[in-house]
Amino acid sequence: MKTFLTLPKDSEFFNRYARLIPALKVSGYFGQVVSALTELSVIYAALYSSLRFFSNTWAPFTAAIGAIIGVAIIETGLRVLLPYSVRAVLHRRFSGLDLPITIIVWVACAVLLSAGTLMSYHGSRDVVESVKPKPKLEGTAAAEREYRQAEQKVLNTWRADSAEIALRYAAQLEATKAQYAALIAQATSKLQSIEAKERSGQRFTSAKNQARERVATLEAEQASKLANLQTEKSKEISAATIRKTEALNSVAAALGKARERTEKANSKTLIESEQRTSRYKGGLSWFTIICHLVLIVSIAVDEIHKKGSGIEQKVVPTQYDFSDNVVGELVHALSCRWNQYIRERIRRIEERTPAPPLPLSPNELYSLDNMQQPVFNVNFEQLPDAYKNISIPNRMSGSLPQVPISTPAPDPLPSSTEGNGLPRRKTSRSKFAPELLNASSGNGSSNGKHP
16 A cells, blocks of 8 residues: 655645655654653563573673563654544544544554653663663772781791891700709719718818709709790790781771772772762653654644645555555455365265156055045256256456357246245256367357356
8 A cells, every 4th residue: 555645735834844854754754763762671670670580692682672572662653643533623523433443543643652752761871771881990909908918928027037036045055954964963962972981981061062063053043044035035036926917907907098088989989879879860761751842742733734735645555555455355265175176076976976866656556435635746956947957157258358248047946836826946067078068158148157
């Protein structure tokens, strides 16, 4: 079905707005593109969340196809229904059968426009959320690296100090032990010498006691000095440990301050990013609404311009617009072929079936006690000659001009009344070859197609 627009009847009105209409049309189409992109995200998200429950593999592909179909329904429906909605107002189609069509068009247009506007409004926010750049956040990697280096330095210093203290006091302990070991050995040797003299019969009690006291005194001094050295060693190790702890605390405090500064900076960056995103979301949401308004205005102005210019839309239908679709015609053709095949087989069976046998003559009836029984004579009814010819149309008749030929009406069928007064009629069946049937068109029959 082709459509075309007639030439304008009011050229002055047409020329006045001729340059405005194409620009508005382009704006309307671009507005639909923006709306379609925002609607696509909403429909895709809804379908994907529902379909992933059944199959994670096919959910993205199926959701994408469904989203495209949904957007096509909304935008194509608006592109078709909005002009008819405006025409209903301009041409006052509010009576007769135009009224229900106008109501249906208005309701459908309002539903599609509301759905498209709402989805575009909310979908634009999802689009901004998905395409917005991630805020650049500061990391604490450098501060943590410095902390690890400082910590390792403190630990290395503490280990070196501990090792130096341990080695230094180990040498002092060994020297003290060696010194007192020699003194104790000397005092013990002197005691043994005194004890050896006593075995000879002499008594050196005082000297012996002094030697023993000397050994005990040396041992006590050794233990005291060793204990003092251990105490000093412990004090120095404790001091080194305290220095290590203070250094580690200082390094940890520096890391904590660096992390706190980083968190504050990142929080500020996130807040600014959210504020920018909110502004972008609001701007794009209102922009999608403006796009729908531009679409409505472009279509309304275009229809008003056509109405004022006297431009009408004409439809040039073809026979295909009123014929059955190709699927229906294919089904019909296959059905006819199947019927022809089956009926041909049935006809062959019928032609090979012999005629029914003639009826038998009735039995004799005898009059009993003067009872008169009626007797009926049965004969086959004869058809007139006009009913014995059947015309089959020629296949070439479709390519020849059709010339109407008058055909005389056949005589009415004769009827025979029986004893009960009811007419009875019987038609005999005749068999003809196709050639004879085609040739019989000259015996007063028409060459047209048999109905």
